[in-house]
Amino acid sequence: MNIMNIKLGWISSIKIGGKIIGSIAILSVYIILAILFSSHTPIYNPFSSGAGGEVHYEKGKVLSIDEQVINSSGFSGLYIGRQIVDVLIESGQYRGQTFKVNNALNYDTNFILHNGQDIVVSVNTSTDDKSYVNVYMFSPYRVVPLLVLIGLFIGAICLVGGWRGFHSVLGIIFTLTTVLFIFVPLLFMGVSDVLATILLVIVTSCVTLFLVGGFDRKTLSAVLGTVAGVVVSVVIMLIFSRILGISGYTSSDTDALLNIAGQSKLQVKDLLFTGIIIASLGAVMDIAISIATSINELKKQNQEASFSELFSSGMNIGRDMMGTMSNTLILAFLGESIFSFILMYSYQVQFRQLINSNGVAIDILNAVCGSLAVILTVPIVSAIAAKLLQGKQSSVKEQETSSNAL
Numbered sequence: 001m002n003i004m005n006i007k008l009g010w011i012s013s014i015k016i017g018g019k020i021i022g023s024i025a026i027l028s029v030y031i032i033l034a035i036l037f038s039s040h041t042p043i044y045n046p047f048s049s050g051a052g053g054e055v056h057y058e059k060g061k062v063l064s065i066d067e068q069v070i071n072s073s074g075f076s077g078l079y080i081g082r083q084i085v086d087v088l089i090e091s092g093q094y095r096g097q098t099f100k101v102n103n104a105l106n107y108d109t110n111f112i113l114h115n116g117q118d119i120v121v122s123v124n125t126s127t128d129d130k131s132y133v134n135v136y137m138f139s140p141y142r143v144v145p146l147l148v149l150i151g152l153f154i155g156a157i158c159l160v161g162g163w164r165g166f167h168s169v170l171g172i173i174f175t176l177t178t179v180l181f182i183f184v185p186l187l188f189m190g191v192s193d194v195l196a197t198i199l200l201v202i203v204t205s206c207v208t209l210f211l212v213g214g215f216d217r218k219t220l221s222a223v224l225g226t227v228a229g230v231v232v233s234v235v236i237m238l239i240f241s242r243i244l245g246i247s248g249y250t251s252s253d254t255d256a257l258l259n260i261a262g263q264s265k266l267q268v269k270d271l272l273f274t275g276i277i278i279a280s281l282g283a284v285m286d287i288a289i290s291i292a293t294s295i296n297e298l299k300k301q302n303q304e305a306s307f308s309e310l311f312s313s314g315m316n317i318g319r320d321m322m323g324t325m326s327n328t329l330i331l332a333f334l335g336e337s338i339f340s341f342i343l344m345y346s347y348q349v350q351f352r353q354l355i356n357s358n359g360v361a362i363d364i365l366n367a368v369c370g371s372l373a374v375i376l377t378v379p380i381v382s383a384i385a386a387k388l389l390q391g392k393q394s395s396v397k398e399q400e401t402s403s404n405a406l
Contacts, residue, residue: 020166023166023167023170024170027170027173027174030174030177031173031177031181034177034178034181034182035181037181037182037185038180038181038182038184038185040185040188054124054125055122055123055124056092056093056122056123057120057121057122057123057138058089058090058091058092058094058095058120058121058123059089059090059091059118059119059120059141060087060088060089060090060101060118060119060120060121060135061087061088061090061116061117061118061119062085062086062087062113062114062115062116062117062119063085063086063087063088063098063115064085064086064115065083065084065085065113065114065115066084066085066086066100067082067083067084068081068082068083068084069081069082069083070083070105070112077110078107078110079105079110079112080105080106081105082102082103082104082105083102083103083105083112083113084100084101084102084103085100085101085103085113086098086099086100086101087099087100087101087119087121087135089121089123089135092123093123094123094133099121099133099135100135101121101135101136101137102136102137103137104137109137109139111137111139111140113137117140117141118140118141118144119137119138119139119140119141120138120139120140120141121135121136121137121138122135122136122138123135124136154169157169164212167211167212168208168211168212170211171207171208171211171212174204174207174208174211175204175207175208178200178203178204179200179204179278182200183196183197183200186199187266187267187271187274188264188265188266189265190264190265190266190267192267192270193248193267193269193270193271193273193274194234194238194270194273196274197234197273197274197277197278198227198230198231198234200277200278201226201227201230201231201277201281202227204281205222205223205226205227205281205285205288206223208285209222209223209226209285209288209289210223212289213289213292213293216296217296217385217388217389218292218293218295218296218385218389219289219292220388221288221292221295221381221384221385221388221389222285222288222289222291222292222293222381222385223288224380224381224384225288225291225292225377225380225381225382225384225385226281226284226285226288226377226381228376228377228380228381228384229284229288229373229374229376229377229380229381230277230280230281230284230373230377232372232373232376232380233277233280233369233370233372233373233376234273234277236369236372237273237276237365237369238270238273240365240369241272241273241365244361244365246272246358246361246362246365247268247269247270247272248267248268248269248270248271248272248273249268249269250272250358250362251271251272251362252359254268257271272362273369275366276365276366276369276370277370277373279329279332279333279366279370280329280369280370280371280373280374281373283325283328283329283370283373283374284373284374284377286325287318287321287322287325287374287377287378287381288377288381290317290321291314291317291318291321291378291381291382291385292314292381292385294313294314294317295310295313295314295317295382295385295386295389296385296389298310298313299389299390305390306390307386307387307390308386310382310385310386310389310390311382311383311386314378314381314382314383314385314386315378315379315382318377318378318379318381318382319378321378322374322375322378325371325374326371326374326375329367329370329371329374330367330370330371333363333366333367333370334363334367336363337359337363340359
């Protein structure tokens, strides 16, 4: 008996290992193909510092601090002054060479360096003569702590969520890959911002929700509800953006985007709204799968439940969730604009100026339309899940009746 249990345990472990390896292999192939799809020639060379010049960001190590003048700025944690340090370059063309670097302390480079610290420096050559090199402080070397933080996140989600947690990690990686290496290149190719965003919603919701929830009617209803809720929200967003006179041209990065659009097929006009949908998509998928799962469990407990009963239950569950979800989205958008609100408060901006400014109008449109996507998903996914799951049980009962009749 013990031998049999051991064999079953080994077989189960092999199956799980095979699933993990297979999932990672498929995702790896997708990432490689996505990166190949996104490869392109830069519109301009951001690493040029003049005719024949180049800029490279390399890892370095502080060997010694030759000179140091550090004073308090009067603000907590903010210092002014400078450090002259010897830095050993540890990567790139100048690896193994030592340079003196001036670390000027101010509000955006407030890094006090220490002996032995890993940093990132910019190595600049201003002409074709590569013997003339300038090295500047860029930032602390953050790769290791960032990888530790990401590792903690992945470990926590897998530990708490188990197999579904692992699937969630795969879904997150898939979404990031799709946005960075598929969605953005499509925009550069001239694909409509709205069309590309809807395609992104369809693809990411299908993959993420089917990974987490499995291939069944419950997950299908969540996918359909997510897509439908987002599409309706996009329509409302486009209507009110026209009424309010808001577009991608009114964003803070318009100048840079227009410069890029002039040398590519990028459509700036509706670009603003892609960020709104992407920011709210996670919350929409969350509420959709939660309602669909709840209706599915209710149907398992009561196979005689009618469409109206299932729909009412979904609505009741959704009402409890959409308030907190909408509040979460609004707080997220407010958090992004907190610096602007502090400035407005300190300047005592007049109400008419405040409410009619581009920044505030965009923030309101972002928060409301993102929340509308969540709110509209509740009745849509409740209706779809109630219909699909009711049909599932009805078909089962019809099959049982036919079998008994035979």
